[in-house]
Amino acid sequence: MGRIPLQLFEPRYLDMLSDCMKSDRGFVVVLIKEGDEVAGECEFYGVGTYVRLVDFRKLENGLLGITIEGTSKVLLTESTKGADGLYSGRIEHLIEEEYVPLPDEHLELATLLEQLERHPAIQALNMSVDYEDGRQVGWRLVELLPLSKEEKQFLLELTDPLERLKQIEYFLSLMEQ
Known part of the structure; x- marks a missing residue:
């Protein structure tokens, strides 16, 4: 899966990260659906991503x-x-999506991803992408495109890589308008 940079400053997150490093485990990143984590109670979306620290x-x-x-x-x-x-x-860890060769009709998405990866901030993440894998092309675009958090969540929750690619193309068409 992909990589993202974060900045930590709150003691609770620094403690969590320390615990994760000591026990060689990761943590879950999940989007807030309603509320405010800092100011009070919040409700999370049901699907998130299990992550591991790769650099600090x-x-x-x-x-x-x-x-x-x-x-x-x-x-x-x-x-x-x-x-x-x-x-x-x-x-609960969800079943991994099966490999899907990138269909010819979505080759432009792979080209777009290659262009995005030329940006220095993206290069610094040192991501490895198989441009022939429809899953990877879709996942990386969801991470990198300037979509709303709700759009990203919708795309994350999809379980069909080909449907994700179609929806990404739809969101890109809306951006062009």
């Missing part, structure tokens, strides 16, 4: 910069808020 460094602004890499889609079955404000929960 101190940033010029003094914060901790990390790069995480998704390893699998997960279903959030339960969540609770701890005394420190950090949410924890139970997850």
